[in-house]
Amino acid sequence: MNMELNHTHDANTRSWLESANAPGTDFPIQNLPFGVFRRKGSSEAFRGGVAIGDQVIDLAAIAQAGAVSGPAAQAVNACTGDALNDFLALGPTAWRALRHALFDLLKTGASGPGMNALRASLVPQAEVEHRVPTRIGDYTDFYTSIHHARNVGRVMRPDDPLTPNFQWLPIAYHGRASSVVISGTPFHRPMGQAMPPGAAAPVYGACKRLDYELEMGFYVGPGNAMGEPIPMAQAEQHIFGMCLLNDWSARDHQFWEMAPLGPFLGKNFCTTVSPWIVTLEALAPYRVPFSHPADEPQPLAYLDSPANAERGGVDVQLEVRLEAREHRERGIAPDRLSATSFRHQYWTIAQMLTQHTVGGCNLQPGDLLGTGTISGPTQAEAGAIVELSVGGTKDVPLPGIGSQRRFLEDGDTVILRGWCEKPGAARIGFGESRGEVLPAVG
Ligand code: CA
Numbered sequence: 001m002n003m004e005l006n007h008t009h010d011a012n013t014r015s016w017l018e019s020a021n022a023p024g025t026d027f028p029i030q031n032l033p034f035g036v037f038r039r040k041g042s043s044e045a046f047r048g049g050v051a052i053g054d055q056v057i058d059l060a061a062i063a064q065a066g067a068v069s070g071p072a073a074q075a076v077n078a079c080t081g082d083a084l085n086d087f088l089a090l091g092p093t094a095w096r097a098l099r100h101a102l103f104d105l106l107k108t109g110a111s112g113p114g115m116n117a118l119r120a121s122l123v124p125q126a127e128v129e130h131r132v133p134t135r136i137g138d139y140t141d142f143y144t145s146i147h148h149a150r151n152v153g154r155v156m157r158p159d160d161p162l163t164p165n166f167q168w169l170p171i172a173y174h175g176r177a178s179s180v181v182i183s184g185t186p187f188h189r190p191m192g193q194a195m196p197p198g199a200a201a202p203v204y205g206a207c208k209r210l211d212y213e214l215e216m217g218f219y220v221g222p223g224n225a226m227g228e229p230i231p232m233a234q235a236e237q238h239i240f241g242m243c244l245l246n247d248w249s250a251r252d253h254q255f256w257e258m259a260p261l262g263p264f265l266g267k268n269f270c271t272t273v274s275p276w277i278v279t280l281e282a283l284a285p286y287r288v289p290f291s292h293p294a295d296e297p298q299p300l301a302y303l304d305s306p307a308n309a310e311r312g313g314v315d316v317q318l319e320v321r322l323e324a325r326e327h328r329e330r331g332i333a334p335d336r337l338s339a340t341s342f343r344h345q346y347w348t349i350a351q352m353l354t355q356h357t358v359g360g361c362n363l364q365p366g367d368l369l370g371t372g373t374i375s376g377p378t379q380a381e382a383g384a385i386v387e388l389s390v391g392g393t394k395d396v397p398l399p400g401i402g403s404q405r406r407f408l409e410d411g412d413t414v415i416l417r418g419w420c421e422k423p424g425a426a427r428i429g430f431g432e433s434r435g436e437v438l439p440a441v442g
Pocket of ligand 1: 141142213215247370372373
């Protein structure tokens with residue numbers, strides 16, 4: 001149902017709000033992503049919002065004005081608080097009702113009290129601040145790019161880069177929800193323990209190999225009871241939508257601490273998400289077939305479904321840019337480090353969600369699942385600097401300022417962007433995820 005096309009995907013539909021029709025906008029009428037916002041620097045309560053053009057629709061104002069009716073009214077009433085968990089718990093029928101009601105009020109020719117209330121609710125995006133859009137009970141990070149796994153594996157285990165489980169199941173670790181922050185939040189370079197090459201004993205200090213990871217995240221809608229797994233056929237009914245996610249990583253700490261129990265301090269100091277959640281319904285035009293190469297293991301039956309094979313992938317274009325202090329001081333645009341697409345992942349979001357629950361684990365509305373680093377098939381498509389610099393042995397050029405990096409320096413801001421575009425469909429975007437590295441404290 002999330003994959004079906006309907007009139008809200010029609011690329012020819014325009015809005016009476018001119019900024020929603022601007023070429024290249026991330027937020028045309030066909031997108032309508034959800035987030036949580038308030039006016040910047042105000043003491044207003046955070047509440048739900050939907051991005052349209054350069055504006056935000058205030059969903060609390062829409063609810064108060066009674067601008068939508070029926071199932072859409074029930075849905076919008078669940079968007080008035082400072083987190084979207086109640087709305088996500090309602091499921092796809094409610095999500096669709098609200099999307100379609102807002103679409104009808106926004107399209108060219110709309111009129112009446114509902115349209116007037118929506119117009120009155122608009123707040124310029126330039127004047128708002130966001131918070132993480134749900135109260136995240138649990139955060140899990142997968143590891144689903146075979147190119148990333150091979151690139152990093154070669155650095156860590158040159159003789160055996162790909163672990164044997166990788167091609168049989170979407171592997172993951174349970175992450176830390178408390179340090180998931182909204183785009184724009186700076187963080188301090190983490191302290192920790194590392195084992196320098198050739199040293200006899202580990203050292204404690206500031207991370208020397210700080211990295212980013214280009215990922216997407218997806219938010220859980222209705223949950224499942226403990227002991228009741230979600231089968232592949234129903235997996236996407238439990239996924240609300242997707243965002244950009246940066247899994248900041250302290251490689252020196254991570255590589256020393258990770259065996260045998262997995263990532264800990266190397267990953268738990270900060271994870272950045274973008275403000276807007278692009279719904280699976282908005283992504284429907286960009287679904288693509290999923291398959292494993294014929295000479296590689298095929299998914300076991302419980303991780304397979306006809307819909308997943310037909311349209312389980314999502315073609316999201318992604319890029320990473322680095323803005324150093326010098327870029328800002330000299331007014332130079334950030335340098336692009338890499339670009340790729342989410343379509344190259346070895347496992348789909350449905351397979352990740354099903355795998356998470358197959359042992360009986362219960363997911364809850366608003367939980368966040370990361371896809372793992374998204375690296376494409378070529379070196380130029382690598383989603384982390386440890387891959388671009390081949391484990392810190394090669395310079396990654398920053399041509400805009402005539403400099404280079406092997407890992408991140410203090411003052412560096414990493415910017416992730418994502419968008420979908422193809423002939424015959426409206427271009428939709430994810431906005432951005434941005435975070436700046438501050439000096440270590442300690
Ligand atoms: Ca990761």
